[in-house]
Amino acid sequence: MNLNLSGQHVAIFGSSNGIGRAIAEGFAAEGCHVRGFDRAPHPTLETCVGDVTSMEQVSAFADGFGQVDHLVYCVGVGSGRFGFPFWNVDASEWARVLDINLTGAVRAAQAFAPKMIGRGSGSMLFLVSVAGQVGSQTDPPYSASKAGLINFAQCAAKDLAPHGIRVNALAPGMVKTDLNHSIWAAGQKLLPEHRRQTFDEWAAEKIRKVSHLGRWQMPEEYAAMACFLASDHAKNITGQTINIDGGQVMHA
Numbered sequence: 001m002n003l004n005l006s007g008q009h010v011a012i013f014g015s016s017n018g019i020g021r022a023i024a025e026g027f028a029a030e031g032c033h034v035r036g037f038d039r040a041p042h043p044t045l046e047t048c049v050g051d052v053t054s055m056e057q058v059s060a061f062a063d064g065f066g067q068v069d070h071l072v073y074c075v076g077v078g079s080g081r082f083g084f085p086f087w088n089v090d091a092s093e094w095a096r097v098l099d100i101n102l103t104g105a106v107r108a109a110q111a112f113a114p115k116m117i118g119r120g121s122g123s124m125l126f127l128v129s130v131a132g133q134v135g136s137q138t139d140p141p142y143s144a145s146k147a148g149l150i151n152f153a154q155c156a157a158k159d160l161a162p163h164g165i166r167v168n169a170l171a172p173g174m175v176k177t178d179l180n181h182s183i184w185a186a187g188q189k190l191l192p193e194h195r196r197q198t199f200d201e202w203a204a205e206k207i208r209k210v211s212h213l214g215r216w217q218m219p220e221e222y223a224a225m226a227c228f229l230a231s232d233h234a235k236n237i238t239g240q241t242i243n244i245d246g247g248q249v250m251h252a
Contacts, residue, residue, distance in 0.1 A: 003231040006031030008069040010230070011061070013052060013108055016042045018177040019127060019219045020074030026223030027070075027230075037061045052104030055111075062111035067119060070230045071112045073105045074127040076142070078179055082186040084137040094141040101145035102152065109156055117163045123230050124160070124167040126153050127222070128241060130249045133171065138183055146171075150241050157239035166238035168229055173245025174207050175217050212247030 010027045014020030015036025024045055028034045034045050037058070041047040048064065050057035052075055062068070077100050081089045105126050116122030131138070132146030150169050157167035174180070184202045197205070207214060221244050228234055229242070243249050 001233065003030055003227055003233065005227060005231055007033070008230075009033045009035075009065060009067055010070045010072065011035055011037070011065060011068050011108075011112060012072045012074065013037045013104070014074035014076075014127075015045060015047060016040050018074075018179075019172060019175060019222045020072070022219035022223040023072055023074060023226045026220070026227050030227055032070075035061075035065070052107060053099050055107050058104075058107045059111045062115065065112075065115060068112055068115050069122055071108060071116075071122070071124045072127070072226060073108050073125070075104055076101050076127065076129070076146070076179060078139045078142045078182055078186075080182060080186055082138065082183075082190050086137070086140045089139070089141060094144075097141040098145050098148070101142065102148045105149055106152060109152075113156075113160065113165075116160070116165045120164045122165045123234075124153075124156065124165065125226055125229055126150075126167075126169045128153070128169045128171045130171050130173050130243060130245045133241070133243075133249050138187070153241070154239050161238060166229075166234070168234075168237060168239070169241040170222060170225060170229070171241055171243045171245065171249070172222060173217050173243065173248045174203070174211055175219060175222075176203075177219075207246075210248045211245070212250075215246060217244055217246060 010032045012024045015024040016038040024034050036042050036047040048061045079089050079093050128149050129146040131143040132150050136143045153169040184199050188196045
Protein backbone atom coordinates (compact mmCIF):
# COMPACT_ATOMS: atom_id res chain seq x y z
CA MET A 1 0.00 0.00 0.00
CA ASN A 2 1.39 3.38 -1.02
CA LEU A 3 0.67 5.89 1.74
CA ASN A 4 1.76 8.87 -0.40
CA LEU A 5 3.33 10.65 2.58
CA SER A 6 6.66 11.53 0.94
CA GLY A 7 7.61 15.16 1.38
CA GLN A 8 5.10 15.86 4.14
CA HIS A 9 6.13 17.60 7.36
CA VAL A 10 5.63 15.84 10.69
CA ALA A 11 6.10 17.14 14.25
CA ILE A 12 6.55 14.42 16.86
CA PHE A 13 6.62 15.01 20.60
CA GLY A 14 8.50 12.24 22.41
CA SER A 15 10.54 11.29 19.35
CA SER A 16 13.70 9.93 20.94
CA ASN A 17 12.60 6.81 22.81
CA GLY A 18 10.17 3.93 22.77
CA ILE A 19 7.01 4.17 20.69
CA GLY A 20 7.64 7.81 19.78
CA ARG A 21 11.03 6.95 18.34
CA ALA A 22 9.54 4.12 16.28
CA ILE A 23 6.85 6.48 14.96
CA ALA A 24 9.41 9.16 14.08
CA GLU A 25 11.53 6.63 12.21
CA GLY A 26 8.43 5.21 10.52
CA PHE A 27 7.48 8.59 9.08
CA ALA A 28 11.09 9.20 8.03
CA ALA A 29 11.07 5.87 6.20
CA GLU A 30 7.98 7.06 4.31
CA GLY A 31 9.98 10.02 3.04
CA CYS A 32 8.57 12.62 5.44
CA HIS A 33 10.42 15.60 6.87
CA VAL A 34 10.38 14.77 10.58
CA ARG A 35 11.27 17.09 13.45
CA GLY A 36 11.11 15.84 17.00
CA PHE A 37 10.65 17.43 20.41
CA ASP A 38 12.03 15.58 23.40
CA ARG A 39 14.13 15.93 26.53
CA ALA A 40 17.04 14.31 24.68
CA PRO A 41 18.01 14.38 20.99
CA HIS A 42 17.28 11.55 18.58
CA PRO A 43 20.57 10.07 17.29
CA THR A 44 19.79 10.85 13.63
CA LEU A 45 16.61 12.90 13.30
CA GLU A 46 16.41 16.65 13.90
CA THR A 47 15.29 17.24 17.47
CA CYS A 48 14.31 20.28 19.49
CA VAL A 49 15.31 19.58 23.08
CA GLY A 50 12.62 20.93 25.38
CA ASP A 51 9.96 20.42 28.03
CA VAL A 52 6.27 19.89 27.20
CA THR A 53 5.28 21.65 30.43
CA SER A 54 6.55 24.93 28.93
CA MET A 55 4.12 26.62 26.54
CA GLU A 56 6.94 28.94 25.51
CA GLN A 57 9.15 26.03 24.42
CA VAL A 58 6.31 24.19 22.70
CA SER A 59 5.31 27.35 20.81
CA ALA A 60 8.92 27.97 19.77
CA PHE A 61 9.03 24.44 18.34
CA ALA A 62 5.84 25.09 16.35
CA ASP A 63 7.17 28.44 15.13
CA GLY A 64 10.14 26.62 13.60
CA PHE A 65 7.87 24.95 11.03
CA GLY A 66 7.12 26.70 7.78
CA GLN A 67 4.28 24.22 7.38
CA VAL A 68 3.17 21.13 9.23
CA ASP A 69 1.01 18.31 7.93
CA HIS A 70 0.86 16.00 10.93
CA LEU A 71 1.30 16.26 14.69
CA VAL A 72 1.98 13.26 16.91
CA TYR A 73 2.03 13.56 20.70
CA CYS A 74 3.73 10.49 22.18
CA VAL A 75 4.67 11.62 25.69
CA GLY A 76 3.71 9.82 28.85
CA VAL A 77 4.93 9.48 32.41
CA GLY A 78 3.68 7.56 35.40
CA SER A 79 3.61 8.62 39.02
CA GLY A 80 6.37 6.16 39.89
CA ARG A 81 4.13 4.77 42.58
CA PHE A 82 2.01 1.62 42.76
CA GLY A 83 -1.49 3.06 42.99
CA PHE A 84 -3.59 0.16 44.26
CA PRO A 85 -5.48 1.22 46.26
CA PHE A 86 -5.62 4.78 44.89
CA TRP A 87 -4.77 6.42 48.23
CA ASN A 88 -1.26 5.02 47.93
CA VAL A 89 -0.61 7.97 45.62
CA ASP A 90 -1.05 11.28 47.40
CA ALA A 91 -3.15 13.86 45.57
CA SER A 92 -0.13 16.17 45.43
CA GLU A 93 1.62 13.65 43.17
CA TRP A 94 -1.04 13.86 40.44
CA ALA A 95 -0.17 17.32 39.14
CA ARG A 96 3.06 16.42 37.31
CA VAL A 97 1.48 13.40 35.57
CA LEU A 98 -1.52 15.42 34.41
CA ASP A 99 0.65 18.33 33.30
CA ILE A 100 2.82 16.15 31.07
CA ASN A 101 0.35 13.57 29.80
CA LEU A 102 -2.74 15.73 29.30
CA THR A 103 -1.99 19.44 29.47
CA GLY A 104 1.21 18.94 27.47
CA ALA A 105 -0.89 17.49 24.65
CA VAL A 106 -3.23 20.48 24.85
CA ARG A 107 -0.23 22.81 24.56
CA ALA A 108 0.98 20.96 21.49
CA ALA A 109 -2.43 21.05 19.84
CA GLN A 110 -2.90 24.73 20.57
CA ALA A 111 0.54 25.57 19.18
CA PHE A 112 0.08 23.66 15.91
CA ALA A 113 -3.65 24.04 15.20
CA PRO A 114 -3.36 27.56 13.69
CA LYS A 115 -0.83 26.33 11.12
CA MET A 116 -3.08 23.46 10.08
CA ILE A 117 -6.21 25.62 10.06
CA GLY A 118 -4.44 28.10 7.78
CA ARG A 119 -3.74 25.30 5.28
CA GLY A 120 -7.13 23.62 5.63
CA SER A 121 -5.69 20.16 6.18
CA GLY A 122 -3.67 18.00 8.55
CA SER A 123 -3.92 15.36 11.23
CA MET A 124 -3.20 15.04 14.92
CA LEU A 125 -2.54 11.82 16.78
CA PHE A 126 -2.34 11.41 20.54
CA LEU A 127 -0.80 8.31 22.12
CA VAL A 128 -3.06 7.28 24.98
CA SER A 129 -3.35 3.89 26.71
CA VAL A 130 -5.71 1.03 27.35
CA ALA A 131 -5.35 2.15 30.99
CA GLY A 132 -7.39 5.22 30.08
CA GLN A 133 -10.29 2.99 29.05
CA VAL A 134 -10.43 0.37 31.78
CA GLY A 135 -9.60 2.36 34.93
CA SER A 136 -6.34 0.57 35.60
CA GLN A 137 -5.60 0.55 39.32
CA THR A 138 -1.87 0.19 38.77
CA ASP A 139 -1.30 3.95 38.46
CA PRO A 140 -4.50 6.03 38.85
CA PRO A 141 -2.92 9.38 37.89
CA TYR A 142 -1.62 7.85 34.65
CA SER A 143 -4.95 6.17 33.88
CA ALA A 144 -6.92 9.35 34.54
CA SER A 145 -4.57 11.49 32.44
CA LYS A 146 -4.92 9.15 29.46
CA ALA A 147 -8.70 8.99 29.87
CA GLY A 148 -8.71 12.79 29.81
CA LEU A 149 -6.57 12.78 26.68
CA ILE A 150 -8.98 10.43 24.91
CA ASN A 151 -11.78 12.87 25.69
CA PHE A 152 -9.71 15.88 24.61
CA ALA A 153 -8.95 14.16 21.29
CA GLN A 154 -12.69 13.86 20.68
CA CYS A 155 -13.22 17.54 21.53
CA ALA A 156 -10.38 18.56 19.22
CA ALA A 157 -11.70 16.30 16.45
CA LYS A 158 -15.06 18.07 16.56
CA ASP A 159 -13.50 21.55 16.63
CA LEU A 160 -11.07 20.87 13.79
CA ALA A 161 -13.24 18.79 11.45
CA PRO A 162 -14.70 21.89 9.71
CA HIS A 163 -11.10 22.85 8.85
CA GLY A 164 -10.31 19.50 7.23
CA ILE A 165 -8.15 18.34 10.14
CA ARG A 166 -8.52 14.87 11.61
CA VAL A 167 -7.73 13.96 15.22
CA ASN A 168 -7.38 10.44 16.61
CA ALA A 169 -5.96 8.57 19.59
CA LEU A 170 -3.82 5.44 19.49
CA ALA A 171 -3.83 3.19 22.55
CA PRO A 172 -0.96 0.79 23.32
CA GLY A 173 -1.39 -2.29 25.47
CA MET A 174 1.64 -4.22 26.73
CA VAL A 175 4.76 -2.78 25.11
CA LYS A 176 8.38 -3.12 26.19
CA THR A 177 9.08 0.47 27.21
CA ASP A 178 10.70 2.28 30.13
CA LEU A 179 7.21 3.10 31.45
CA ASN A 180 6.24 -0.55 31.83
CA HIS A 181 9.56 -1.19 33.53
CA SER A 182 8.88 1.59 36.04
CA ILE A 183 5.44 0.13 36.82
CA TRP A 184 7.03 -3.25 37.53
CA ALA A 185 9.70 -1.67 39.75
CA ALA A 186 7.18 0.33 41.79
CA GLY A 187 5.02 -2.72 42.42
CA GLN A 188 7.92 -4.98 43.45
CA LYS A 189 8.98 -2.58 46.20
CA LEU A 190 5.71 -3.26 48.02
CA LEU A 191 6.10 -7.04 48.00
CA PRO A 192 7.98 -9.23 50.49
CA GLU A 193 11.19 -10.53 48.96
CA HIS A 194 9.95 -14.10 48.48
CA ARG A 195 7.09 -12.86 46.26
CA ARG A 196 9.11 -10.56 44.04
CA GLN A 197 9.48 -11.33 40.34
CA THR A 198 11.95 -10.40 37.64
CA PHE A 199 10.64 -8.03 35.01
CA ASP A 200 10.31 -10.87 32.49
CA GLU A 201 8.39 -13.03 34.98
CA TRP A 202 6.07 -10.16 35.89
CA ALA A 203 5.47 -9.22 32.27
CA ALA A 204 4.79 -12.80 31.16
CA GLU A 205 2.22 -13.24 33.93
CA LYS A 206 0.53 -9.93 33.17
CA ILE A 207 0.36 -10.66 29.43
CA ARG A 208 -1.26 -14.03 30.15
CA LYS A 209 -3.88 -12.29 32.29
CA VAL A 210 -4.75 -9.29 30.10
CA SER A 211 -3.92 -10.06 26.46
CA HIS A 212 -6.11 -12.53 24.60
CA LEU A 213 -3.41 -13.00 21.96
CA GLY A 214 -0.88 -13.60 24.72
CA ARG A 215 2.08 -11.64 23.37
CA TRP A 216 3.90 -8.32 23.59
CA GLN A 217 2.96 -5.51 21.25
CA MET A 218 5.90 -3.94 19.43
CA PRO A 219 6.68 -0.22 18.85
CA GLU A 220 6.83 -0.77 15.09
CA GLU A 221 3.12 -1.70 15.08
CA TYR A 222 2.22 1.77 16.35
CA ALA A 223 4.50 3.37 13.77
CA ALA A 224 2.66 1.56 10.99
CA MET A 225 -0.74 2.63 12.32
CA ALA A 226 0.39 6.23 12.87
CA CYS A 227 1.54 6.49 9.27
CA PHE A 228 -1.70 4.94 8.01
CA LEU A 229 -3.82 7.37 10.06
CA ALA A 230 -1.86 10.29 8.59
CA SER A 231 -2.50 9.10 5.04
CA ASP A 232 -5.45 9.71 2.73
CA HIS A 233 -6.42 6.08 3.23
CA ALA A 234 -7.73 7.23 6.63
CA LYS A 235 -9.43 10.40 5.34
CA ASN A 236 -12.74 9.49 7.03
CA ILE A 237 -11.28 8.40 10.36
CA THR A 238 -11.48 11.05 13.08
CA GLY A 239 -12.40 11.19 16.75
CA GLN A 240 -11.49 7.53 17.20
CA THR A 241 -9.42 5.64 19.75
CA ILE A 242 -7.69 2.73 18.08
CA ASN A 243 -6.34 -0.03 20.30
CA ILE A 244 -3.31 -2.12 19.42
CA ASP A 245 -3.42 -4.25 22.54
CA GLY A 246 -3.66 -7.95 21.71
CA GLY A 247 -7.37 -7.85 22.48
CA GLN A 248 -6.98 -6.42 25.97
CA VAL A 249 -9.86 -3.96 25.55
CA MET A 250 -12.92 -5.10 23.66
CA HIS A 251 -15.96 -2.87 23.44
CA ALA A 252 -19.16 -4.87 23.10
